[in-house]
Amino acid sequence: MLQINYIRQNSAAVKERLALKHFADLSAIDRLLETDEQVRKLKTATETLQASINAASKEIGMLMGKGEKDAAEIKKQEVAQRKNTLQDLSQQLADAERSLHDELVILPNLPHSSVPKGKTPEDNEVVREGGIKPILPATAVPHWDIIKQYDIVDFETGAKLTGSGFPLYKGKGAKLQRALIQYFLDYNIEAGYTEYLPPLLVNESSAYGTGQLPDKEGQMYHATADNFYLIPTSEVPLTNIYRDEIIKETDLPLKMTAYTPCFRREAGSFGADVRGLNRVHQFDKVEIVQIVHPDNSYQVLEEMVVHVEKLLQSLELPYRILRLCGGDMSFASALTYDFEVYSAAQQKWLEVSSVSNFETFQTNRMKIRFKPASPADRDGDNKTQLLHSLNGSSLALPRIVACLLENNQTTKGIALPNILHTYFGAATID
RNA sequence: GGAGAGAUGGCAGAGCGGUCGAAUGCGGCGGUCUUGAAAACCGUUGAAGCGCAAGUUUCCGGGGGUUCGAAUCCCUCUCUCUCCGCCA
Numbered sequence: 001m002l003q004i005n006y007i008r009q010n011s012a013a014v015k016e017r018l019a020l021k022h023f024a025d026l027s028a029i030d031r032l033l034e035t036d037e038q039v040r041k042l043k044t045a046t047e048t049l050q051a052s053i054n055a056a057s058k059e060i061g062m063l064m065g066k067g068e069k070d071a072a073e074i075k076k077q078e079v080a081q082r083k084n085t086l087q088d089l090s091q092q093l094a095d096a097e098r099s100l101h102d103e104l105v106i107l108p109n110l111p112h113s114s115v116p117k118g119k120t121p122e123d124n125e126v127v128r129e130g131g132i133k134p135i136l137p138a139t140a141v142p143h144w145d146i147i148k149q150y151d152i153v154d155f156e157t158g159a160k161l162t163g164s165g166f167p168l169y170k171g172k173g174a175k176l177q178r179a180l181i182q183y184f185l186d187y188n189i190e191a192g193y194t195e196y197l198p199p200l201l202v203n204e205s206s207a208y209g210t211g212q213l214p215d216k217e218g219q220m221y222h223a224t225a226d227n228f229y230l231i232p233t234s235e236v237p238l239t240n241i242y243r244d245e246i247i248k249e250t251d252l253p254l255k256m257t258a259y260t261p262c263f264r265r266e267a268g269s270f271g272a273d274v275r276g277l278n279r280v281h282q283f284d285k286v287e288i289v290q291i292v293h294p295d296n297s298y299q300v301l302e303e304m305v306v307h308v309e310k311l312l313q314s315l316e317l318p319y320r321i322l323r324l325c326g327g328d329m330s331f332a333s334a335l336t337y338d339f340e341v342y343s344a345a346q347q348k349w350l351e352v353s354s355v356s357n358f359e360t361f362q363t364n365r366m367k368i369r370f371k372p373a374s375p376a377d378r379d380g381d382n383k384t385q386l387l388h389s390l391n392g393s394s395l396a397l398p399r400i401v402a403c404l405l406e407n408n409q410t411t412k413g414i415a416l417p418n419i420l421h422t423y424f425g426a427a428t429i430d
Numbered sequence: 431g432g433a434g435a436g437a438u439g440g441c442a443g444a445g446c447g448g449u450c451g452a453a454u455g456c457g458g459c460g461g462u463c464u465u466g467a468a469a470a471c472c473g474u475u476g477a478a479g480c481g482c483a484a485g486u487u488u489c490c491g492g493g494g495g496u497u498c499g500a501a502u503c504c505c506u507c508u509c510u511c512u513c514c515g516c517c518a
Contacts (some may be wrong), residue, residue: 043480047487054487057499061448064498076498083498246440246477367478384477 001364002107003386004036004100017110020326022119032103039100042093049086053079105214109361111326112298112335118325125325127337130309131318134344134407142345143402144276146409147173150429153277165266165274165281167398172429176404177284179423180397181259184286187311188394193257193288198237200260201228206240209366211332221263230263234287235391242291243366246384252370253300254291257394259284277398278350285396289389291368294360297388298335301357304392305337308353311394316417317403318342320349334359341399345406350399355392362389405429 007014011033015026056079063072116125147153152173158166169177189195207213207229212220221230231237238256247254262285266274277283288307292300305321312319324336333356340349363369369384408415413430421427 040480043487047480050488051486053498058448060498065448072498079498248440 001105001361002110003360003364004032004104008033008036014110018107020111020115020117021108021329022327023108028103028107032100032107035096035100035103039093039096042089042096046086046089046093049082049089053082053086056082108331109334109358111329111333112357114323115329115335116323116325119327120325121328123325124322124328124338127321127323129318129320130313131316131342133318133342136344136407136409137411139411140345140406140409142276142343143405146405146414147276150414152176152429155276163281165279167277167280167282176401176424176429177397179420179425180395180400181284181286183420183423184311184395185257185259187314188257188286188288188307191255191307193255196234196238196241196256196258198231198234198241198258198260200231200263201226202231202236202240203228206236206243209240209243210236210362211365212236215331219265221265231260232264233262233285233393234258234260235289238287238289239291239362239368239389239391240366242368245368247291247368247370247387249293249370249372252291252293252387253296254289256289257286259286261285262396277402278346280398283396283398286394287391288394289391291363291387291389293370294385294388297357297359297390301335301337301355301390304355304390308339308355308392308394312339312341312352314417314419315400315404316419317400317407318344319352330354330356332356332358332361334361339393339395341403343399343403343406345409346402350403352399352403353393353395356390358389358391360386360388363387 002014007029011029015029018026018029056075060072060075060079063069063075116123118124141149144155150172152170154168154170155164158164158168161168185195201223204213204227207220212229212232220232222228223230237260238258241256242254261282263282266279266281288304290300290304309319309321319339319341322338322340324333324338329336336354336356338351339353339355341352342348343350363386368387368389370387371384404416405414408417413428415428416424416426
């Protein structure tokens with residue numbers, strides 16, 4: 001959620017930034033500022049009245065104490081009248097505040113100055129590419145055929161158990177998942193991230209905190225009997241660990257990692273994109289999250305990008321890094337880098353990671369703040385400030401698996417990259 | 431699932447319907463003392479908002495109510511703990 005103070009002071013810039021994100025209704029900003037004006041007027045009026053009532057109540061207490069009952073009675077009547085007005089005013093204030101919140105919460109985050117113009121994925125900017133695209137034999141097939149050949153993922157039985165998009169991993173397929181998860185976690189921990197194993201269901205406040213609610217409700221599975229949501233990513237529980245906390249500056253940065261299954265309803269998706277492991281309702285992902293000082297967040301973002309890049313390099317997969325254009329970015333992000341790996345058999349790029357800086361968009365909702373350590377070394381005061389939050393996949397498994405299978409297929413089986421041999425307990429899947 | 435107890439500041443823990451944003455202790459920060467440190471002593475120390483300011487409002491788990499006035503009384507929800515039941 002954007003901060004109203006910022007919008008008030010920078011309305012022209014806000015409009016310009018929102019336009020880059022293709023936010024349709026820029027006049028919403030003017031309406032928002034009007035509502036804000038209204039709220040502040042009502043607030044002043046309400047509080048002045050409340051102050052007079054509080055003062056009168058104290059007087060009544062004193063009069064009662066002195067035994068001057070008649071004088072106290074007169075005061076009571078006065079207060080009763082003012083309370084009528086107060087009720088009216090505070091109702092208006094509550095309405096105005098609700099409108100302000102509703103108008104504010106639908107605004108997406110402002111894109112960073114480096115975000116390229118554009119509306120569709122074609123407008124994303126390729127930052128760099130790495131790895132070597134393999135030259136596959138004529139007999140090469142896509143992963144949905146490979147998994148049948150080696151009997152390692154069974155979609156039909158998954159559909160029987162649950163529904164389509166719930167793969168059943170089997171034998172070496174299951175073990176490959178476990179090997180990748182273990183490797184990714186070890187890699188992240190090595191880089192200073194603390195491992196967590198969070199709940200897979202979260203309450204409404206948590207889903208709201210990271211921005212899944214109110215607008216993306218339909219994307220999550222909802223356990224209605226208890227009003228819990230199945231997490232679409234471990235970003236949700238991880239970031240919410242620090243909801244409503246004021247963090248000591250000396251404890252920064254906070255670096256977290258977790259493996260969890262992720263659940264996505266993916267309502268409305270269709271077509272060739274959804275074949276095999278390309279898009280599923282339940283998948284495994286290892287996530288990294290950082291909560292950092294606002295001065296460092298873009299440096300940290302670059303570090304996270306390099307972190308993920310090296311991970312992909314270690315898997316010996318051809319990849320590219322994209323800087324997403326305004327139209328392709330997520331609601332909450334200020335700057336996003338997508339990682340794609342090249343699926344040689346499908347002859348297309350598959351997104352395997354998305355690394356974003358949310359600046360204060362999430363932390364404002366969650367009230368994740370810090371108090372500057374020493375007021376003396378800054379010229380301003382030492383008011384608590386919002387921190388910046390960032391996250392990225394490191395990494396999401398299904399498409400990595402798809403590429404590993406497709407790009408490494410040989411007549412003697414799937415030749416796994418060196419780094420996985422120990423984790424998997426073998427060099428090939430055959 | 432059943433019965434009971436509880437939720438107060440970073441932590442622990444008081445709190446009679448008015449003088450309570452809240453005693454006290456610990457912790458934190460600053461200082462005195464010290465070559466330095468410890469101890470001792472002194473001071474200071476919650477958050478959010480409105481206002482140019484003076485100031486003022488709100489917050490004692492969440493929501494609602496009683497009252498001129500609620501941390502304190504009532505209702506309700508959530509959570510925690512103890513005991514019982516069930517269970518990997």
